[in-house]
Structure formats: C-alpha cells, structure tokens
Amino acid sequence: MTIHRTFTRSNEMQSRLHELIPGGAHTYARGPDQYPEYMAPVLVGGSGAHVWDVDGNSFVEYGMGLRSVTLGHGYRPVVDAVVSTIADGTNFSRPTALELVAAEEFLELVSGADMVKFAKNGSDTTTAAVRLARAATGRDVLAVCHQPFFSVDDWFIACTPMNAGIPAEHAQRIVRFEYNNLDSLERVLTAHSVAGVVLEAATATAEPAPGFLEGVRRLCDKHGSLLIFDEMITGFRWSQRGAQSVYGVQPDLSCWGKAMGNGFPIAALAGRREYMELGGIRTGEKRVFLLSTTHGPETGALAAFRAVVRAYADEDPIGRMEEAGRALADGVNAAAENLELKGYVQVIGRPSCLLFVTRGPDLQQSQEYRTLFLQEILSRGVLAQSFVTSAAHTESDIDHTVDAVSAALEVYRHAIESGSTAGYLSGRPVAPALRARAAPRRIDYT
Known part of the structure; x- marks a missing residue:
C-alpha cells in the first residue's frame, strides 16, 4: 500500500x-x-x-x-430534517410543538422513564442527575463506578489527575466501587449515606455478570439510593432503547447523548416522575435547579433526534x-x-x-x-x-x-x-488525555 x-x-x-x-x-x-x-x-x-x-x-x-x-x-435524512426545520427558526422564547413531539418520542423508547429534559451535552445531564439524587435523598455522597468518564463538572473531575482548580471537598463526597463486584458496592453503601449510584450498565469491554445489575438495583432500593445509568455510549449503540432495555434493569434516572442526533448536539436526562418533578412547578418540595439551558430545545437538534429515531425504526x-x-x-x-x-x-x-x-x-x-x-x-x-x-x-x-x-x-x-520503537516511531508517544501536567507532550512557545 x-x-x-x-x-x-x-x-x-x-x-x-x-x-x-x-x-x-x-x-x-x-x-x-x-x-x-x-x-x-x-x-x-x-x-x-x-x-x-x-x-x-x-x-x-x-x-x-x-x-x-x-x-x-x-446522512441525508438527518441533514434534510434539520435544514427544513431551521428554516422556520431555531430558538424561541417559549416551548415549541417540536419539544412536545420529541419528548413523546423519546419516552416511547425509554419505557422506564416518565419525564425527560433535553440539553446540549452529556455532562450537564449527569450533573443534573447527581443534583437531583442529592436533593431527593437529602444526602451528599455519591457512589461512582470505576469507569473512565462521567462529567466535565467538579463532582467527577475532582477524582481525576486533572483536578487543578477544584476544591478538595468535592472528591471527599465520592466513593468508588468496582464493576461486576456487588460486594464492593454493598461495602460503600453500608459505610456511607449515599445519594446516588452512578455507572454505565456495560462498556465496550465489560458486560454485566449474571445478576450484577439486578443486584445493583436491589442494593439501591435497600439503602435508599437512586440508581443512575449513564447511557451516553450504550444508548443508540447497544439499543435505541438503551442498555437498560438490553439487560432488563430500570434505573431511577438515565443520562443520554452522543448518538441521539447523529452528531448534532443533543442530550437528555430521563427519569421517574417522582424525582423529575422536583425540578418543576408541580411539587410542594423545595425545588431543584435541574436543567435550564438556552440552547437545550433548539429546533435543529430536536429535528435531528427525530430523524435518528425514524432511521432506527426503518433500518437496522x-x-x-x-x-x-x-x-x-x-x-x-x-x-x-x-x-x-x-x-x-x-x-x-x-x-x-x-x-x-x-x-x-x-x-x-x-x-x-x-x-x-x-x-x-x-x-x-x-x-x-x-x-x-x-x-x-x-x-x-x-x-x-x-x-x-x-x-x-x-x-x-x-x-x-x-525491542524498541527507536528508528520506527517519529516524535513522542501519545499521552493520557486527563493528566496532571502537559508533559510528556508539552508544547513550548515558538
């Protein structure tokens, strides 16, 4: 070649x-x-x-x-849907009929959810889920699975090597557990008052062991913690209905993004009504600032989402x-x-x-x-x-x-x-994306 x-x-x-x-x-x-x-x-x-x-x-x-x-x-059906929709405007001062239809179509896919709120990136939805879990339970601690990434926000980045600028107390409110290890989860739930358990139901290289996700659901119920699934990757890649449909375990809250719009910026937080309503105006409880985004409901991305749903229904x-x-x-x-x-x-x-x-x-x-x-x-x-x-x-x-x-x-x-890449590799090796310092790929000013 x-x-x-x-x-x-x-x-x-x-x-x-x-x-x-x-x-x-x-x-x-x-x-x-x-x-x-x-x-x-x-x-x-x-x-x-x-x-x-x-x-x-x-x-x-x-x-x-x-x-x-x-x-x-x-992909033409998505592009055409977006182009025809944005010709009539993209962002308004009140909800559009498109928001209602898109919400209905999303909730038809995610059978365990009663309500949905759209956003522009997955980090906003996972952080909203964390905030909601803390408000619903009155607890601060989160049990977060040892998986690569959940959010750009302080509650998660505090636990990475790239944590400069984040108060140390954020990391103190996170406890970790191992995937496919119910004992490790039970230990942290017993030792701490946990608001929510955050994990991907599956990853590229790790399928849930028989009974694992069911056990996670059972432990959350036992300890009064909300179960939060990150469906960023699994949603529309494992199934358009998410990993929760593949494995038959329903979370309290789930967070979606990535393939929802075939590259157009759209994400979603979905969940049970009793929790989601805490961010609305039909509650007598103290309100949660759930998600409030200028661009969350813009019409182009919602049209892209609807076209993706049609493609998944009509094709394979x-x-x-x-x-x-x-x-x-x-x-x-x-x-x-x-x-x-x-x-x-x-x-x-x-x-x-x-x-x-x-x-x-x-x-x-x-x-x-x-x-x-x-x-x-x-x-x-x-x-x-x-x-x-x-x-x-x-x-x-x-x-x-x-x-x-x-x-x-x-x-x-x-x-x-x-026994060496010398003579074969040009330049320096790649480096982990989340690292404490620019070295070993630091670039000097020219």
Whole structure:
C-alpha cells in the first residue's frame, strides 16, 4: 500500500489552533497529543465513514464524532430534517410543538422513564442527575463506578489527575466501587449515606455478570439510593432503547447523548416522575435547579433526534455496526496472528464498540507502541483512536482498514523484534488525555 500523505497544512493550522484554543482542540480527546506527533490531521469534511483534511488526505474514520455519529457523516435524512426545520427558526422564547413531539418520542423508547429534559451535552445531564439524587435523598455522597468518564463538572473531575482548580471537598463526597463486584458496592453503601449510584450498565469491554445489575438495583432500593445509568455510549449503540432495555434493569434516572442526533448536539436526562418533578412547578418540595439551558430545545437538534429515531425504526443501523465490527475484528486479529503478533495487537470489545490493544515486547500495554500503530495506519489512510464502527462502514472500508493494518503490523513486528520503537516511531508517544501536567507532550512557545 503506497504512502503519499503529508500533513504540512494540518501542522501549520494546528500551531495556530494552539495560539487561540487551549490545548489546540475543544475536546481533550480530540487533542493533537492523542495522535502521533505532527500527524494530527485538521479535517474539513466527511461523507459516510470517510473524512478528508486540509492537505487533501482522505481517511476511513472510526469512533466518528467521539462515538456520536452512528449513521454516517452527512446522512441525508438527518441533514434534510434539520435544514427544513431551521428554516422556520431555531430558538424561541417559549416551548415549541417540536419539544412536545420529541419528548413523546423519546419516552416511547425509554419505557422506564416518565419525564425527560433535553440539553446540549452529556455532562450537564449527569450533573443534573447527581443534583437531583442529592436533593431527593437529602444526602451528599455519591457512589461512582470505576469507569473512565462521567462529567466535565467538579463532582467527577475532582477524582481525576486533572483536578487543578477544584476544591478538595468535592472528591471527599465520592466513593468508588468496582464493576461486576456487588460486594464492593454493598461495602460503600453500608459505610456511607449515599445519594446516588452512578455507572454505565456495560462498556465496550465489560458486560454485566449474571445478576450484577439486578443486584445493583436491589442494593439501591435497600439503602435508599437512586440508581443512575449513564447511557451516553450504550444508548443508540447497544439499543435505541438503551442498555437498560438490553439487560432488563430500570434505573431511577438515565443520562443520554452522543448518538441521539447523529452528531448534532443533543442530550437528555430521563427519569421517574417522582424525582423529575422536583425540578418543576408541580411539587410542594423545595425545588431543584435541574436543567435550564438556552440552547437545550433548539429546533435543529430536536429535528435531528427525530430523524435518528425514524432511521432506527426503518433500518437496522445497530445490526450494520455489529456486522462491520465483527468483520473488522476478525480481519485485524487474523492479520496479527499471521504475523505472530497475536499477543501484541488485539481488537477487543462489543462488535459495535471495538477497541484495539497494543503491547510492547514485555506484553504490557504501551503508549509508544500504540503511537507506532496509529502512525502506520494514519499513513495508510485510517483515522482511528478506536475501531468503533458506524452503520456507514462498508465492506470496502473494512477491507481497506484490514489491508492498512496488515501493512502497519509489518513495521510493528520489526519494532517488537528489535525491542524498541527507536528508528520506527517519529516524535513522542501519545499521552493520557486527563493528566496532571502537559508533559510528556508539552508544547513550548515558538
């Protein structure tokens, strides 16, 4: 596979981005430190599962829109619905009829919820759920599962390495428990007066053990804690009805976003009426400032959501994601095995939410070898921090990716055999997005 790609204009624009935007991107996961040095493409557009950059390079893309784009870039039914709707205005001083219809359609999907409030990002909804749980129970402590991410707000970021500027008492109100470990949850619920239990019902690499989610529900009921499911990734990727429908366990509150609008900004907090009404004006209790957003009900995103719902009803996007994912995992894992790299490079996870694992000569996960892998597949037209598929990935896209990976693994094998990425990796390795300091990918002023 011949390589004819340069990143000259992307590098120039990335330098300018650093002058104007802290970190050079509006999301830490999109930052250039998450990509091989001097190989972070600045994009100009996309169609289906393909994107292109300012240098004229095209890529098959995975994890599109940080998992928010499941139907493909520029999916016409969504685009057309948005365009026709916003021609009549986007934001008004009173609710629109569209808000009512969208709420009805959402609650038809989420059978365990009685009420919904729309927002623009998932962090706002998880924080609203936390606030609601604390108000409903009169307690402050939260039991939060050891899972990667729940919110940009202080209650969660206080528990990460990137906690500068956050009062220490926020972290003191969080207790952690292990996924698939009911004993660890029971210990924290017994030791603390917990307002809410926050977790993803499943992740890319972790399915609930038999009885686990049922046990979580039972423990919440026993201890008077609200159960909060984060459905950001599982919603519209496991099922349009969420992981709660797949596993048959209903939370008190659930938080949604990402794929709800196929990339358009929309999120939702859904829950039982007795709790949600605390944020309304039909309660005699002290009111909760639940969600109040200028742009939460803007018409474009609500139209996108309704078009996504129709697409999921008329087509089978999850089936197509899973079919593409199985083909990709099989192809990449077979290529690794053929090159005797089975223990070094693996594709793992749910077929609709795949990750790749990269290990060094000691068979430990390695940022250096991950960066080498990213470098080589980028050079061959694949843009992927993960191998999360969409319904737009075609058989040809999967074939191209497997071919690119196969060629990349030839280089990877040489680096493994030599015991080092020296001579193979250009620039510094990628670094964790949430870290205390800019090093090891600090950029000096020029």
